[in-house]
Amino acid sequence: MSLCTPAEHSFSRRQILGAMGSGAACGLMHPAIANEIAKNNKQVLFVWLDGGMSQFESWDPKPNTRFGGPFRTIPTALPGVHFCELMPRMAKLADKLSIVRNMHTQDNSHSAGVPRILRGDPANRGVTYPYFGSAVSKLLGPGESGLPPYVWIKPGSGGFKPENAGFLGPKHGAIAFGDGKPPENFSRPETISDEQDELRNELRRRFSDRFAKGRKPTANEAQSYVYDMARKLMSRADLFDTTKLPERDLDRYGRTELGQHMLVARNMLEAGVRFVQVTSYGWDTHGDHFNGSASLIPKFDMAFASILEDLEERGMLDNTLVIAMSEFGRTPRINGHHGRDHYPEAWSMVMAGTGLVPGAVIGATDAEGIYVDAPQGHDIGSVFHTWYHALGINSMKEEFYNADQPLPMAHHEMEPIREVLA
Amino acid sequence: MRTVFQNGKPYRFHVNRILVIGVIVAGFATPGHGQDLARKIDALIDAANAEAGQPVAEIADDAEFFRRVNLDFSGVIPTVEESKQFLADTDPNKRARAIDRLLGDTENYARRMREAFHVHLMERRGENKLWQAWLEKSFAENKPWDQITREIIRADFRDEPNRGAAFFYTKRLEKSGQNPTDYPGLTRDVGRLFLGIDLQCAECHNHRLIDDYNQIDFQGLFAAFSNLTLLRLEYPAVEEKLMKSKLEYASVFTGKPREVAPRIPGLGEIEVAVFEKGEEYVQVPDRKTKTPGVPKFSPLTEFAKQIPESPNFSKNMANRLWFLLMGRGLVEPMDQFHSENQASHPELLELLGQEFATKKFDIKWLLRELALTKTYQRASRIPEEKVAPPERFAVAVQRRLSAEQLMWSTILATGHEPDNVQLEDIEPEDDDADEIPGLRSRFHDAMANEPKTPEYEFSPSMKSALLMMNDPEVLKLIDAMADENATVDGLYLQIFSRLPDADEKAEWTKFLTEAKDRRAAVRDLAWAMLTSTEFVVNH
Numbered sequence: 026m027s028l029c030t031p032a033e034h035s036f037s038r039r040q041i042l043g044a045m046g047s048g049a050a051c052g053l054m055h056p057a058i059a060n061e062i063a064k065n066n067k068q069v070l071f072v073w074l075d076g077g078m079s080q081f082e083s084w085d086p087k088p089n090t091r092f093g094g095p096f097r098t099i100p101t102a103l104p105g106v107h108f109c110e111l112m113p114r115m116a117k118l119a120d121k122l123s124i125v126r127n128m129h130t131q132d133n134s135h136s137a138g139v140p141r142i143l144r145g146d147p148a149n150r151g152v153t154y155p156y157f158g159s160a161v162s163k164l165l166g167p168g169e170s171g172l173p174p175y176v177w178i179k180p181g182s183g184g185f186k187p188e189n190a191g192f193l194g195p196k197h198g199a200i201a202f203g204d205g206k207p208p209e210n211f212s213r214p215e216t217i218s219d220e221q222d223e224l225r226n227e228l229r230r231r232f233s234d235r236f237a238k239g240r241k242p243t244a245n246e247a248q249s250y251v252y253d254m255a256r257k258l259m260s261r262a263d264l265f266d267t268t269k270l271p272e273r274d275l276d277r278y279g280r281t282e283l284g285q286h287m288l289v290a291r292n293m294l295e296a297g298v299r300f301v302q303v304t305s306y307g308w309d310t311h312g313d314h315f316n317g318s319a320s321l322i323p324k325f326d327m328a329f330a331s332i333l334e335d336l337e338e339r340g341m342l343d344n345t346l347v348i349a350m351s352e353f354g355r356t357p358r359i360n361g362h363h364g365r366d367h368y369p370e371a372w373s374m375v376m377a378g379t380g381l382v383p384g385a386v387i388g389a390t391d392a393e394g395i396y397v398d399a400p401q402g403h404d405i406g407s408v409f410h411t412w413y414h415a416l417g418i419n420s421m422k423e424e425f426y427n428a429d430q431p432l433p434m435a436h437h438e439m440e441p442i443r444e445v446l447a
Numbered sequence: 448m449r450t451v452f453q454n455g456k457p458y459r460f461h462v463n464r465i466l467v468i469g470v471i472v473a474g475f476a477t478p479g480h481g482q483d484l485a486r487k488i489d490a491l492i493d494a495a496n497a498e499a500g501q502p503v504a505e506i507a508d509d510a511e512f513f514r515r516v517n518l519d520f521s522g523v524i525p526t527v528e529e530s531k532q533f534l535a536d537t538d539p540n541k542r543a544r545a546i547d548r549l550l551g552d553t554e555n556y557a558r559r560m561r562e563a564f565h566v567h568l569m570e571r572r573g574e575n576k577l578w579q580a581w582l583e584k585s586f587a588e589n590k591p592w593d594q595i596t597r598e599i600i601r602a603d604f605r606d607e608p609n610r611g612a613a614f615f616y617t618k619r620l621e622k623s624g625q626n627p628t629d630y631p632g633l634t635r636d637v638g639r640l641f642l643g644i645d646l647q648c649a650e651c652h653n654h655r656l657i658d659d660y661n662q663i664d665f666q667g668l669f670a671a672f673s674n675l676t677l678l679r680l681e682y683p684a685v686e687e688k689l690m691k692s693k694l695e696y697a698s699v700f701t702g703k704p705r706e707v708a709p710r711i712p713g714l715g716e717i718e719v720a721v722f723e724k725g726e727e728y729v730q731v732p733d734r735k736t737k738t739p740g741v742p743k744f745s746p747l748t749e750f751a752k753q754i755p756e757s758p759n760f761s762k763n764m765a766n767r768l769w770f771l772l773m774g775r776g777l778v779e780p781m782d783q784f785h786s787e788n789q790a791s792h793p794e795l796l797e798l799l800g801q802e803f804a805t806k807k808f809d810i811k812w813l814l815r816e817l818a819l820t821k822t823y824q825r826a827s828r829i830p831e832e833k834v835a836p837p838e839r840f841a842v843a844v845q846r847r848l849s850a851e852q853l854m855w856s857t858i859l860a861t862g863h864e865p866d867n868v869q870l871e872d873i874e875p876e877d878d879d880a881d882e883i884p885g886l887r888s889r890f891h892d893a894m895a896n897e898p899k900t901p902e903y904e905f906s907p908s909m910k911s912a913l914l915m916m917n918d919p920e921v922l923k924l925i926d927a928m929a930d931e932n933a934t935v936d937g938l939y940l941q942i943f944s945r946l947p948d949a950d951e952k953a954e955w956t957k958f959l960t961e962a963k964d965r966r967a968a969v970r971d972l973a974w975a976m977l978t979s980t981e982f983v984v985n986h
Contacts, residue, residue: 047586063920072938119525126675136625136626137622141453151647151648173909185897185910186908187896187908188897189898195896195904195906195908196896196906196908200909208909209892209910209913210893210909210910210913210914210916210917210918211913211917212917212918213874213917214917214922217922221967221971222916224971225971225974225975227970228972228974228975228976229974229975229978229979231975232975232976232979232980232981233979233980233981234984235951236979236980237980239828239829240827240828240829240845240986241829241835241842241845243905244845244905244984245980246982247906247907248905248907248979248980248984249980251907251908251909251912252909252912252916252978254909254912255909255912255913255916256912258909258917259913259916259917272694428780430656
């Protein structure tokens with residue numbers, strides 16, 4: 026390696042690798058958020074059950090009622106609180122959860138409802154709000170890991186999803202790992218050795234830094250940042266590989282798509298990724314809903330319970346906000362196809378982890394699960410405020426800026442759900 | 448020996464030739480050989496900087512200027528031979544000559560402007576051969592901006608040579624999923640892109656923050672554009688429906704019903720002319736023969752006539768052309784022309800708008816005047832390490848290169864001819880999934896913004912880094928650089944379009960001399976140069 030080491034620019038491969046390993050290399054961080062990192066090491070696991078999970082067959086069962094459906098209920102770790110029998114493992118973890126049983130939102134269509142929920146449905150100010158993941162990416166940055174701050178593990182295709190970022194700008198969009206696999210051009214061709222790769226990137230840095238001298242630094246910072254982040258991710262191909270994990274883990278999480286993706290999510294969180302979204306599709310059970318639930322919900326139960334157990338065992342729940350939800354719940358009424366339809370009026374979502382009161386059950390629905398108890402229930406705006414507060418961000422005071430336009434972080438007429446905030 | 452291209456005609460040069468650069472004239476060829484406008488521009492910019500106590504950068508050296516002007520007017524870095532000639536040229540007037548030569552190179556100028564205006568007008572929504580051909584022809588002929596605008600706004604399918612222009616409408620009127628046809632989006636884009644006003648917030652009520660933007664401005668445009676039907680023909684086409692009355696609308700605040708006829712912001716309403724049944728058409732639609740109809744009352748025809756009279760029409764394009772060369776608009780954001788958002792140099796904006804109109808919206812003329820200014824020709828280094836806010840134009844902005852500029856420049860900088868690399872044709876309609884995507888789509892996917900997002904700023908993404916680090920086709924281009932006879936001077940000229948300074952030359956000569964495998968070292972050096980910040984911005 027003497028090739029690339031003129032005395033005045035002495036370069037040690039060990040130094041570079043060491044710095045990357047410790048995660049302390051300032052060059053890996055975007056300077057604008059460097060200060061934020063010191064303040065906040067919180068992470069988010071966001072499990073999205075696309076299409077609409079039924080509250081009846083999960084968190085808020087109504088057995089032996091007109092719309093209750095065929096399943097029985099089981100007691101949970103919380104005295105007096107029952108879950109549907111399809112969730113035996115989550116039932117044991119109920120005392121770790123904060124359960125909101127009086128969700129009451131505004132949109133019953135998928136195409137509008139999904140982005141509306143994921144953007145927090147603030148009052149219309151003529152701008153597109155960021156998804157929660159983009160907002161967290163902007164507010165908390167990539168952290169010390171140097172890995173992309175907002176990753177999305179999903180079935181199907183992957184890619185870069187700048188549209189999620191709304192007015193925050195494309196760089197806060199998600200990087201989606203389709204089928205839990207890395208992005209295009211992720212692997213370095215075998216013809217390029219580790220040494221050559223270190224060398225060419227060190228050379229790149231030297232050219233770039235020399236160019237930046239005496240010039241406005243932002244262009245070079247942006248260019249260097251994307252290379253550093255790409256290389257950091259490439260160095261962690263292991264994050265995508267679940268085949269080498271213990272058999273026991275594979276069994277606990279379930280040998281299903283969702284189980285596998287949840288294991289990738291665990292790897293990502295352990296590696297320090299700021300915000301990990303895991304999406305499961307197929308929850309829009311307008312027909313044959315009960316057989317569908319009998320298949321879907323146990324898969325979710327295994328995967329979600331396993332990652333909660335593991336996060337707790339590793340002490341990570343203290344720093345990690347965990348969320349599982351859909352764009353709406355499902356109707357009490359059972360339609361002619363043994364299905365349940367879209368229902369934003371009264372449904373449930375759960376949270377766990379940092380900043381929250383474990384074992385809190387918020388709100389209730391009436392005996393048949395048709396209405397929420399409180400006059401309003403909780404709209405997604407107050408849930409967004411709750412999440413921000415759980416992450417140590419005062420969304421009632423802080424604001425986003427879109428150019429010079431100050432924008433509330435979440436719906437300006439709503440407040441966090443104080444009862445679940447620790 | 449490797450080949451490069453010049454104006455599409457490859458010629459040859461030796462990489463290993465010891466470069467005889469001759470004595471490069473100290474100092475700089477003087478800018479300001481321009482006409483009155485260039486001098487007036489500099490006077491206004493200089494006066495504002497003097498008043499603000501803002502130090503300004505020196506004039507860029509010849510190499511920086513030459514790379515910049517080539518990227519701007521032919522969309523690609525200069526060839527080694529061109530750079531060598533320019534650097535060796537002792538004519539004090541050589542910058543003006545270079546500008547004129549590039550603007551006179553119709554083929555490359557038209558391609559570059561087609562690429563730039565495609566991004567400007569379509570914002571990466573998609574491509575269409577007729578549209579691209581129409582754009583390129585328009586710039587090859589140096590069509591005035593008002594004529595280009597008229598052809599887009601009128602979108603007359605009977606005007607066969609200009610049919611491609613309708614793609615501006617048709618792409619925006621395509622259905623997306625279950626969503627209704629986005630007539631409001633089209634209306635908004637006409638305001639943004641031709642008049643510099645973003646009326647999005649004025650659709651449902653008068654703009655709450657901007658007094659100048661009223662609901663009637665949005666609705667007056669919307670009256671005409673929501674009257675369009677997308678036709679399914681083998682070329683892009685829309686049809687105007689019969690309009691029998693004004694458009695009714697109401698403010699969501701007051702609920703008061705109102706109505707408006709087609710109207711361009713700042714101009715009067717166009718009276719809706721109603722004809723007797725059977726008398727409504729110039730050309731009656733015939734669904735059997737798929738002949739579209741042409742109503743006698745055609746708001747688009749009236750819009751096309753009137754739009755150059757709209758108060759911001761000339762200033763909007765002057766501002767966009769200023770942005771194209773200076774990296775920042777005089778008005779920013781560029782679609783926020785209103786009294787609360789003054790231009791950084793209001794007098795200058797007025798002047799540019801007036802002169803552009805006086806010269807009958809001659810784009811090439813305005814680009815030439817801008818390029819001749821000292822303001823355009825400043826260095827990108829900050830004087831005395833002081834902060835230079837971009838709106839002062841005291842130092843050249845480091846500008847984003849488009850996916851196209853980067854693609855062409857990478858091809859040229861790695862010593863290839865465009866004919867010998869795999870560039871698939873633009874075939875938007877029949878994406879063949881089996882085909883290995885060529886370089887164009889690789890660069891496009893990695894470097895272009897997502898659809899509907901303007902490309903104003905340098906904002907690289909991780910996928911651009913992954914492309915350059917790992918993509919086999921891109922690496923193949925760069926592998927061709929592995930040449931043991933390559934010199935540091937040669938690499939700098941070929942990739943950075945300049946010569947190294949003494950430190951750079953010493954450092955890299957030593958690096959290459961000490962290399963065990965010189966070919967590999969040259970290749971790695973070339974890769975690092977191509978991925979460096981210096982290469983990926985126009986500075």
